[in-house]
Amino acid sequence: MKTTLLLVSLLLGDTLQARTWTEASSGRSVEADFVRVDGETVVMRMSNGSTTQFPIARLSAADQEFIKQQAGPPASSSTNTASPSVVKTDDTQSSGKDDVKKQLLGTWDGYMADSDGSKHGDIRLVITEDKITASNPQGNREMGAGTYKISGKRIDATGTEGQFSGKKYEGIFDLDGKTLKWCSANDNPNSSRPSKLQTNTQAGQFLMVLEKK
Numbered sequence: 001m002k003t004t005l006l007l008v009s010l011l012l013g014d015t016l017q018a019r020t021w022t023e024a025s026s027g028r029s030v031e032a033d034f035v036r037v038d039g040e041t042v043v044m045r046m047s048n049g050s051t052t053q054f055p056i057a058r059l060s061a062a063d064q065e066f067i068k069q070q071a072g073p074p075a076s077s078s079t080n081t082a083s084p085s086v087v088k089t090d091d092t093q094s095s096g097k098d099d100v101k102k103q104l105l106g107t108w109d110g111y112m113a114d115s116d117g118s119k120h121g122d123i124r125l126v127i128t129e130d131k132i133t134a135s136n137p138q139g140n141r142e143m144g145a146g147t148y149k150i151s152g153k154r155i156d157a158t159g160t161e162g163q164f165s166g167k168k169y170e171g172i173f174d175l176d177g178k179t180l181k182w183c184s185a186n187d188n189p190n191s192s193r194p195s196k197l198q199t200n201t202q203a204g205q206f207l208m209v210l211e212k213k
Contacts, residue, residue: 019032019033019034019066022060022062022063023058023060033046035051037067041054041056042056042067104175105128105129106126108127109210109211109213110123110211111123112199113206115198115200122136122137123137123208131147132145132147132148134164142162143162144164144165145160145164146158146160154173154193156170159187169187170185171183171184171193174197179210180208180209180210180212181208182207182208183206183208184206185204185205188204191203191205
């Protein structure tokens with residue numbers, strides 16, 4: 001059984017400042033004022049002051065577009081609320097890098113790891129704001145020093161003193177509390193930055209495992 005707007009029109013008559021509403025399936029129409037949208041229906045006011053509701057989906061495309069315009073955009077679109085997500089700015093990125101660098105400062109004792117993770121040789125690193133000095137803790141013999149830069153999980157060192165002078169080492173690192181794992185390519189031009197924290201002698205990549213003193 002079909003409910004039509006024609007029946008509403010016959011019962012309630014014309015309205016002031018009325019709009020002609022058309023039922024899509026039958027083409028029948030009625031005049032009424034738009035009041036509001038109530039869920040899936042539109043509320044109309046008739047000339048006698050009473051209101052009636054009609055399913056929006058059963059109205060013509062033009063009527064449905066009119067309703068959208070009258071109802072306005074959703075509240076979430078019209079209100080400029082702050083996003084719950086945090087957008088990193090240059091300041092926050094810089095702050096994060098500074099925090100990591102502060103954690104790197106100090107003296108680190110550890111070992112060079114073989115490809116199977118076993119110890120290959122002892123090493124000590126002293127890291128300051130702008131310099132890394134490497135030595136053999138057993139004989140207290142300084143091996144060399146250099147500058148370094150960090151970016152995310154990458155660390156690049158350039159030798160300035162001793163056996164490392166003039167050499168560049170591209171690496172990655174993982175800092176977990178007082179444990180530092182640093183995997184770097186050696187100074188061979190054919191070596192490339194490691195993709196994982198593991199010694200790979202064929203690729204010219206070596207891993208250091210260190211604990212902060």
